Amino acid sequence: MLKAKNSLGLILFPAFDWRISPTHPEREERLLYTIDQIEEEGLFDYENIKIYNPEMIESKYIEMTHFCIPAISSIVTVSHKIAAGSAITIAKKVLSKEVEKGFALIRPPGHHAHRITYGDRGFCIINNEAIMVEYLRKEYKIKKIAIIDTDCHHGDGTQDIFWNDKDVLFISLHQDGTTLYPGTGFTDEMGGPSAIGYTLNLPLPPYTSDEGFLYCLDNLIIPVLEEFKPDIIINSAGQDNHYSDPLTNMNFSAQGYAKLTEKLSPNISVLEGGYSIESALPYVNLGIIFAFAGIDYSNIKEPDYNPERLKQSQRTTDYIKRLCEHVYSIWKSKEEREYNIKMANQDYYVRKKSIYYDTMGFRENQLEKIKICKKCSGLILIDSLCLGYRVLAIVIPHDACNDCENEGHKLFENTEVGDYSHILLQDKKSFEFFRKPL
Amino acid sequence: MIIGLDVGGTTIDTVAIENGKVVAFKKFERGRSLIDSALESLNQFISKEMISNLERITLSTTVTTNAIVQNNLDKVGMIIENGIGANPEFLMCGDMNFFADGYINNRGIEINPVNIESVKSALQSFKQEGIENLGIVGKFSVRNPQHELSVFKAAKEYNFKFVSVGYKLSGKLNFPRRVFSTYLNCAVYSTFNMFYKSILTFSQERKIPLEKIFIQKPDGGIVNLQNIESFPIFSILSGPAASAQGGFVLSNFAKNAIIIDIGGTTTDIAFLSNGNLVLEPYGAKIGKYPTLVRAIYSRSVGLGAESIVKIVDDTVKIGPETKRWYEKGKNEFITFYDVLQFSNSCHESPINAGLKSLSSQLNMSQENFCKLVISRAVSMIEEKIKEGIEYINNLPVYTINKLLYGEKFAPQKIILIGGPAELLKPHLENELKIKVEVPKHYMVANAIGCAIGSISKEYNLVADTIQGKMVIPELNIYQSIPADFTIDQAKKVLIEKVLECREAKNQDDVEIVDESSFNMIRSFKFCGRMIRIKAQLKPKLLNLRD
Ligand SMILES: [Zn+2]
Ligand SMILES: [Zn+2]
Numbered sequence: 001m002l003k004a005k006n007s008l009g010l011i012l013f014p015a016f017d018w019r020i021s022p023t024h025p026e027r028e029e030r031l032l033y034t035i036d037q038i039e040e041e042g043l044f045d046y047e048n049i050k051i052y053n054p055e056m057i058e059s060k061y062i063e064m065t066h067f068c069i070p071a072i073s074s075i076v077t078v079s080h081k082i083a084a085g086s087a088i089t090i091a092k093k094v095l096s097k098e099v100e101k102g103f104a105l106i107r108p109p110g111h112h113a114h115r116i117t118y119g120d121r122g123f124c125i126i127n128n129e130a131i132m133v134e135y136l137r138k139e140y141k142i143k144k145i146a147i148i149d150t151d152c153h154h155g156d157g158t159q160d161i162f163w164n165d166k167d168v169l170f171i172s173l174h175q176d177g178t179t180l181y182p183g184t185g186f187t188d189e190m191g192g193p194s195a196i197g198y199t200l201n202l203p204l205p206p207y208t209s210d211e212g213f214l215y216c217l218d219n220l221i222i223p224v225l226e227e228f229k230p231d232i233i234i235n236s237a238g239q240d241n242h243y244s245d246p247l248t249n250m251n252f253s254a255q256g257y258a259k260l261t262e263k264l265s266p267n268i269s270v271l272e273g274g275y276s277i278e279s280a281l282p283y284v285n286l287g288i289i290f291a292f293a294g295i296d297y298s299n300i301k302e303p304d305y306n307p308e309r310l311k312q313s314q315r316t317t318d319y320i321k322r323l324c325e326h327v328y329s330i331w332k333s334k335e336e337r338e339y340n341i342k343m344a345n346q347d348y349y350v351r352k353k354s355i356y357y358d359t360m361g362f363r364e365n366q367l368e369k370i371k372i373c374k375k376c377s378g379l380i381l382i383d384s385l386c387l388g389y390r391v392l393a394i395v396i397p398h399d400a401c402n403d404c405e406n407e408g409h410k411l412f413e414n415t416e417v418g419d420y421s422h423i424l425l426q427d428k429k430s431f432e433f434f435r436k437p438l
Numbered sequence: 439m440i441i442g443l444d445v446g447g448t449t450i451d452t453v454a455i456e457n458g459k460v461v462a463f464k465k466f467e468r469g470r471s472l473i474d475s476a477l478e479s480l481n482q483f484i485s486k487e488m489i490s491n492l493e494r495i496t497l498s499t500t501v502t503t504n505a506i507v508q509n510n511l512d513k514v515g516m517i518i519e520n521g522i523g524a525n526p527e528f529l530m531c532g533d534m535n536f537f538a539d540g541y542i543n544n545r546g547i548e549i550n551p552v553n554i555e556s557v558k559s560a561l562q563s564f565k566q567e568g569i570e571n572l573g574i575v576g577k578f579s580v581r582n583p584q585h586e587l588s589v590f591k592a593a594k595e596y597n598f599k600f601v602s603v604g605y606k607l608s609g610k611l612n613f614p615r616r617v618f619s620t621y622l623n624c625a626v627y628s629t630f631n632m633f634y635k636s637i638l639t640f641s642q643e644r645k646i647p648l649e650k651i652f653i654q655k656p657d658g659g660i661v662n663l664q665n666i667e668s669f670p671i672f673s674i675l676s677g678p679a680a681s682a683q684g685g686f687v688l689s690n691f692a693k694n695a696i697i698i699d700i701g702g703t704t705t706d707i708a709f710l711s712n713g714n715l716v717l718e719p720y721g722a723k724i725g726k727y728p729t730l731v732r733a734i735y736s737r738s739v740g741l742g743a744e745s746i747v748k749i750v751d752d753t754v755k756i757g758p759e760t761k762r763w764y765e766k767g768k769n770e771f772i773t774f775y776d777v778l779q780f781s782n783s784c785h786e787s788p789i790n791a792g793l794k795s796l797s798s799q800l801n802m803s804q805e806n807f808c809k810l811v812i813s814r815a816v817s818m819i820e821e822k823i824k825e826g827i828e829y830i831n832n833l834p835v836y837t838i839n840k841l842l843y844g845e846k847f848a849p850q851k852i853i854l855i856g857g858p859a860e861l862l863k864p865h866l867e868n869e870l871k872i873k874v875e876v877p878k879h880y881m882v883a884n885a886i887g888c889a890i891g892s893i894s895k896e897y898n899l900v901a902d903t904i905q906g907k908m909v910i911p912e913l914n915i916y917q918s919i920p921a922d923f924t925i926d927q928a929k930k931v932l933i934e935k936v937l938e939c940r941e942a943k944n945q946d947d948v949e950i951v952d953e954s955s956f957n958m959i960r961s962f963k964f965c966g967r968m969i970r971i972k973a974q975l976k977p978k979l980l981n982l983r984d
Contacts, residue, residue, distance in 0.1 A: 002528065002614070017837040022957050023964055029956040032968065035836065036544040040578055041523045042614035044720070044834075045728050051834050053841060078838055246961065282544055283522060296525040303522065303541060303549040 005294025007048035009099035011086045012038065013106045018079040020359075025247065025275040026108050026123040034105065037282035038289070049293055050099055054086035054106065057131065061088070063433040064138070065131045065161065067116045067393045067424050069386070075117065080125045083108055087132040087270050094267055095140050101292050102268045103237075104128075105285060109272040111155040111236050112182060116366070116384050116393055120359040122153060122181060128270050129236050130161045133168060136232065137398060138431055143167055146230035148221060148264060149174070150213075151238020151272040152248040154185025158236065159199050164192030164370050164377055165397065169200075169228045171221055173213065175241070175248055176203040181358060187323070190330050192370050193341045193349040194377035197334025200224065200327050205319055206249040209312040210256030212320045213241070217263050220324040224331050235266035239274025239284045243310055244302070247275050251310040254280070258287035258297040279304070342372050349378075362387060375401035379408050389421040398428040405429055412436070439491050440980070441484065442889025444498045444654075444680045445476050448702035448744065448760075452483040453885035456491075458983040463882045472501055473636050480640070489646060498654035498676035498888040501633045502626045506674070506725045511625035512571050512600075515564035517557055517589050518617055519576035521549075529614060531621040531727070534569060536560035538576075538589070545902055545968075546581030546909065554592050561596045571624035575604035575617045580911040581900060600627045602668070608730035609898035609911035612720050618727040623671040630670030637663060652891070656722050656733035658683040658715055658977070659894035671731055675722050677884070678736040681855060682708035682715050684887025687979050688877035689853040696823055696849045698866075699883065700856035703742045703760045707822050708734055709830060711847045714977075716830055732896065735830075737822040743775035743858045747811055749799050754814050772796060774815060778861040781808040812862075816869045823870075851875055855883035879982075890980040895941060897973045899932045904958055904966035913939050921966065925955040928969045942975055949976050 014031035021027075043049055059072055062084065068075050083106045090102035110129065112122035119125060129147055136142040147162070149155035149172040162168040177183045191199035202216050225233065239245075241252035261269070269288065274281055283302045290297035330337075341349065353366040364386035371378040380395035392415060396408040405427070412425040412434055423436035440455045445468065454462040464483055469475035476499060484495075505511060516532030521541040529535070538560075540552030564572065572593055576585045583605040590603050602623045604616040641648050652660040654676035666672055678699075685697030685708065697708040709716040715734050722733035740758030748755045761771045772792045780793060790804075797807030830847045851873040854863055859876045867874040879886060901908040901919055908919045908928070913935055933948045942948050952972035957964055 012834060012836070013841070014836050015838055016954055016956075017839050023959050023962060025959070025962070027957065027959065029958060029968065032956055033544045036611060037523075039611040040544065040613050042612045042728075045612070045614065053832060053835055056842070078842070082838060082841065278545070286523065290524070299520075299525050300522055303543060 002042070002046045004046045004048050006101055006292065007050070007099045008289065008293040009050050009052060009090055009093040009102040010289065011052050011054050011090050011104040011106060013054050013082065013086055015079050015082065015107055020120070020123070030107055030275070030277050031105060031281070033278050033282045034285045037286055041286060043289065046293065048099075050093070052089055052093060054082050054104075055089050057081045057085040057088060060433070061131050061135050062126055064134045064426060064428060064431060065115075066113065066126055067391065067422075067426070068126070069116065069118050069389050069391055069422060075119050076125055079108060082106070083110065084126055084128045084131045087128040088135050090268055090270070091132050091136055095136070101266070103289060103292055104268075104270045106271055109151075109238070111149060111151060111158050111238070111272050112153070113157040114160040114355060115395070116364070116382060116391065118362075118364060118386050118389075119357060121157070121355070121357050123273070123359065124157060127157050127161060129234055130158055132234065132268070132270070133162075134428075142231045144228065144230045145169070145232050145234065146171070146225055146228060147234045147236060148266065149236035149238070149272070150241070150260065151236055152240040152245065152250055153180060153238065153273060154182055154201065154203075155236055156182050156184045159185070159189065162195075163199060164195045164380065166195040166198050166377060167399075169198050169224070169230060171200045171202070171224065173202045173204060173216055175250055176205055179206055180248060182356070187327055187330065190337070193338065193345060193372055194370070196338040196341060197331050200331060202323060202327060204250070204323075205316050207251050207312060208316055208320065209251040209310045210253055210259070210307075212312050212316060213252055213256055213260060214263070215320055216324055217260060220328055222263065223328070227331075232268070233264065233266040235261070235264060235269040236272050237269040237288065238272035239281060240276075242274065242276050242280035242284060244276040244279040245274065247273075251312065253305060253307070253310060254283040254287040254300055254302055255297075255305070257284045258291040258300065261288045261291040345372055347372060371404060371407075373401060373404055376404050379404040381411070390419055391422040391424065392420050394425045396425070396427040396429050400429045439488050440493050440889045441488065441495045442498075442885040442887070443476065443480055443483075443495070444677065444884040444888045445472060445500055446677060446701055446884065447704065450476055450479040451882045451885040452479060453882045453889055454483075454488060455886070455889050455980070455982070458981055460879055460886065460982065463879070463885065465882070472499070472504065473633055477636060477640050481644070484644065489644060492646065492650055494650045494652050495646065496652040496654055496660050496888045496891055498680040498884070499633070499673065500677060501673070502630055502670055503674045503724065505626050505629040506622060510629065512628045513569045514571045514573055514621055514624040515561070515569040516573045516575070516617070516621060517560060519552060519585055520613070521577035523577065523613070529617045531618055532573060534564050534567060540576070540585055542576060542578045542582050542585060544578055544581065545905065546578060546900075546907065547905065548582065548584065552585045552588060554588060557589050558592055561593055565596050570599040571627055572598040572601045573604070573620040573624045574601065575613075575620045577613045578611075579605040579616070580609050580611065581909060583911070583916065600624055605911055606914065607669070607671070608721065608732065609896070610720055610730055612730060615720055615728050615730045619671060619721070619729040619731055622724060622727060622729060623669060626670045630673060634663065634667065654680055654888045654891050656731060657717060657894055658734050658887070658891060660891035661893070671729070674724055674731060675733060676888070678706045678708065678738070679734050680884040680887040680891070681706055682734045682736060682887065683891055683979075684883035684885070685853040685855050685877075686710060686715060687886060687890055687982055688855065688879060688883055689875065691979070692851065692853065694847065694849050695851050695853055697853045697855070698819065700854070700858050700862060701742045702744045702857070703740070703758075705739045705741050705819060705856075706736050707738070707819070707826060708736045709826055709847070709849070711830060712845065719833060735826070737826050739818050739822050741774065741815055741818050743773065745774045747772045747774060747777055747796065749796060752800065754811050756811060756815055756818070774811070775858055777808050777811045778858055780804065781812060782861050812865045813869060816865055819866070820870060853877065855880040857881060886982070890982075892977040892979050893941070893975060894977045895975050897932060897936060899928055899969070899971040899973075901928050901969040902966065903969075910935055913941075923967070923969070925953060925969050925971070928971050929953065932971050932973050936973065936975070947976050947978065948973050
């Protein structure tokens with residue numbers, strides 16, 4: 001039988017019997033041609049490429065990542081639970097060393113799902129990678145995690161969840177938010193008061209090609225990863241940077257994706273977006289799988305691949321060079337910036353946020369307060385208004401000091417239900433979730 | 439009258455069945471020439487009366503498998519259109535290989551044409567090198583065989599002795615397996631032809647029409663000798679299929695069970711799930727080649743009645759070496775069969791001395807030594823059973839419905855067949871804590887399986903309404919469909935076509951086993967449907983009445 005250089009675990013779960021609506025881009029047909037291509041390529045026959053069926057996620061891990069409003073049962077569908085479960089399954093296989101690397105090709109995606117979630121944003125309801133991170137911390141005691149989001153859209157949900165978490169380095173490469181949904185992900189979004197510089201955004205101009213992406217990898221992402229020294233690297237592998245993607249305007253190719261995967265060498269990749277289901281996904285996914293497994297991918301090119309036509313402009317090249325320098329300077333000056341922010345905000349660091357649910361057409365307004373604490377990353381309090389609900393969400397971070405932990409529990413106990421529809425407490429330190437009214 | 443003949447590793451088993459009853463059976467010793475001894479056995483077994491009301495003879499033979507394992511193969515030239523994907527070097531299985539340009543994509547749409555001129559010069563050089571067998575394979579050819587067919591057409595003027603096109607071997611996707619299957623199909627041509635000719639002579643001598651002679655396929659089905667001429671590869675690995683099929687019939691069509699056939703040299707394990715023998719997801723592996731040849735999924739252990747029991751580094755080792763028939767009389771070996779016999783009767787026997795010496799090496803009584811050997815053997819079998827069950831339960835599923843509600847395979851009993859079945863039964867039952875049945879005629883279950891084999895086949899229909907095309911590769915059907923073609927129409931058409939091609943007698947014999955229909959959206963608009971249907975012939979096996 002055939003053997004690949006590296007052992008690789010795959011979850012191929014196209015959910016052929018699930019869709020949002022008949023013409024929605026995130027639909028049953030999405031992974032059909034990819035599965036065809038993989039089957040025709042004989043990937044199931046490599047003795048060290050293993051295919052696993054996903055498991056269903058336990059609600060506990062959703063609760064420890066999200067505040068689902070009004071409740072998990074009313075907004076999270078079976079397919080979302082399987083997609084998040086897939087991330088857990090593949091993590092188990094990699095962490096138990098059954099395989100060296102893992103790639104979950106699943107749908108629906110998850111990276112637009114914020115900490116508080118009222119439903120579908122950009123086809124996401126719960127955040128597959130974020131849930132995986134909570135699982136890895138709880139079950140495998142993994143401390144330092146890097147999430148590299150290579151989807152064409154800004155990974156705003158993942159950014160939100162790990163905003164004030166120094167142990168999770170989040171880097172997102174995406175098409176500039178002035179030209180694409182969700183309209184965020186600028187370089188000045190760099191993390192909360194205790195984790196400044198641990199969120200890094202690289203907004204790229206439209207029509208950036210392989211060259212630009214790989215430049216960011218070589219000149220920013222890899223150097224930062226070398227300094228951060230994560231215990232595990234997770235790739236939110238969106239494939240909508242492809243030149244044929246109908247929702248975006250980038251010029252990335254299957255060769256580019258394969259090279260990116262080879263250079264980044266993540267431990268685990270989880271599929272995010274990618275809607276050019278026929279012209280891109282079969283080739284991009286195959287390229288990524290080959291790169292992961294260490295199989296020669298030089299013969300994987302889209303039928304209409306033409307690198308000349310995809311070349312980026314000199315202006316783009318120059319811009320990306322300056323962008324990488326700028327973002328690297330943020331990373332380098334993170335301690336100084338943290339000091340300044342903490343000096344300027346003595347008690348609480350306060351942010352007002354407005355989050356638009358594009359697929360459902362409503363808006364959420366949030367007031368987020370992060371406690372400035374010398375001993376830990378600080379208690380988080382969020383007051384959220386949406387769809388007639390008013391939510392008080394309290395997060396005790398996993399590194400919480402005793403004071404912050406006690407304060408969180410006291411606040412939960414002493415706050416009267418009154419105007420609130422939900423009072424919720426996520427105690428990440430003791431891995432417990434509490435709600436009022438019961 | 440139905441006659442079955444199974445060529446095993448050590449014996450040739452024959453059986454005659456009439457009106458659902460086994461009326462005669464005999465085991466013959468296998469000689470050095472496989473074909474000769476098979477035909478000799480058949481000659482001896484078949485009486486004039488049998489021929490006078492003969493319905494069919496089915497042969498299960500290992501000639502082609504042996505040819506592959508022993509690398510006794512014809513020279514083959516391969517034309518391979520590898521398209522987009524892995525670096526194709528690992529596909530160079532032929533004696534000469536030519537990689538043609540051109541590409542057909544996953545929907546069967548031609549992306550780049552094939553350059554026939556360059557193919558022709560490759561064919562020319564194959565001929566110059568004395569290559570007479572030609573294999574032609576293209577990526578995604580089962581979705582559109584045009585490129586394979588145009589190469590086939592071009593090859594006509596070069597007069598190859600045997601030409602095989604990939605898309606005809608299976609409707610399944612898996613390009614490397616298609617390449618290897620096509621190669622092997624060409625490479626065993628001469629061996630199969632020799633076998634074919636011997637049978638032809640035999641049939642003329644004994645005045646048995648060729649239409650009555652069938653070959654057992656590795657999926658448990660049977661095929662008429664004449665129909666297999668272009669597919670010699672379908673005659674491989676029929677042994678495990680015969681035993682699985684035999685166990686299945688003798689179990690009175692159990693629903694969920696494990697079929698264990700303990701033979702002379704190996705023990706083969708097959709699995710019955712929901713009333714069907716579990717098949718390999720893509721096909722059999724032959725020698726070093728994974729193929730698309732439909733086959734029963736089976737696990738094999740190098741453990742049989744004639745496996746030699748030894749002590750290596752203070753531990754018991756059974757097999758895989760065997761005491762072969764021509765070594766009989768040499769008493770220095772203790773076989774697994776000897777141990778089973780001693781354990782069940784504890785009688786003094788000629789093997790006693792050997793057994794005494796082995797057991798004393800471990801400071802054990804003979805009884806305890808035998809217990810140890812048997813428990814070691816049972817755990818070898820158990821390991822493979824577990825492997826099989828785990829494998830079956832972890833086969834990938836693609837729908838939420840199957841993931842959440844798909845039935846898990848949980849066997850209720852073991853059907854144990856083969857020579858030493860009676861002796862092994864109590865031990866297997868005790869140690870594995872599962873009901874073990876040894877059916878009547880367990881000694882010749884393989885030959886029975888071979889005799890009663892049914893025609894089993896799978897059909898895949900893929901319809902693409904944007905292109906207005908439908909393919910059923912197994913029936914060689916590539917035709918137009920209207921833009922409003924639906925899944926219900928597709929199901930109807932598939933059954934009709936199977937009937938039209940006379941592969942089934944009535945529509946109840948055809949079962950739809952998988953169906954899906956995908957809306958195809960281009961530029962946010964519905965523009966067609968991708969319909970996929972899988973059907974199979976319901977195996978119709980003869981019910982044995984005793
Ligand atoms: Zn995206
Ligand atoms: Zn604190």
